[in-house]
Amino acid sequence: MRKAKAPEVDMGQVRSIIDECCQDKWPVIPLVERLQNEIGHIPPQSIPIIAKAVGLYPSQVQGIISFYEQLYTEPRGKNVVRVCRGTACHVRGGKTILKLVKQHLELDEGETSDDLEYTLETVACIGVCALAPNLVVGGTVYGNVNPKRVEQVLKKNEG
Numbered sequence: 001m002r003k004a005k006a007p008e009v010d011m012g013q014v015r016s017i018i019d020e021c022c023q024d025k026w027p028v029i030p031l032v033e034r035l036q037n038e039i040g041h042i043p044p045q046s047i048p049i050i051a052k053a054v055g056l057y058p059s060q061v062q063g064i065i066s067f068y069e070q071l072y073t074e075p076r077g078k079n080v081v082r083v084c085r086g087t088a089c090h091v092r093g094g095k096t097i098l099k100l101v102k103q104h105l106e107l108d109e110g111e112t113s114d115d116l117e118y119t120l121e122t123v124a125c126i127g128v129c130a131l132a133p134n135l136v137v138g139g140t141v142y143g144n145v146n147p148k149r150v151e152q153v154l155k156k157n158e159g
Contacts, residue, residue, distance in 0.1 A: 086125035
C-alpha cells in the first residue's frame with residue numbers, strides 16, 4: 001500500500017501544543033486533535049512526549065488514537081475522497097464508482113497521493129441512501145453519482 005511521505009515535523013511546535021493543552025484536566029483528545037489540525041496528522045514520534053506530559057503510557061495514547069477513526073498518524077491528502085460501499089450504493093453501481101475514482105486518482109483504498117492532494121477511503125455508509133450511489137470529497141456529499149459525474153466531481157475539486 002502506497003503511503004505519502006510525511007513532511008518534516010517541527011517538534012518545537014509539537015511541544016508547544018502539548019504544553020498549552022496540558023493545562024486542561026483531560027487533555028489527551030483535545031491535544032491530539034489540535035496536533036492533527038495544525039500539523040496535518042499526529043506524528044508517531046510525538047506519542048511518547050504526549051504520554052509523558054499527560055501521565056500515560058505511550059501504548060495508552062496510541063490506543064486512544066487508534067480507537068477513533070478520525071484520528072490518524074499518517075499524513076492525509078488535502079481532499080479526502082470517500083466512496084460509499086453501503087447496500088444502496090452497491091446495488092446502484094457503487095463498485096463501478098469506486099473503480100473509476102481509483103483510476104482517476106491513481107490510488108487504491110487507504111492510499112494518499114505523493115503530493116498530499118488526495119486520500120482515498122471507502123466507508124460502510126454515508127447516510128444518504130436515497131441519493132445512492134454517493135461520493136464525498138472533502139466535506140461535500142455528491143449523490144446520484146454516475147460514471148460521467150465521477151470525472152466532473154473530481155475535476156471540480158482539483159488544485
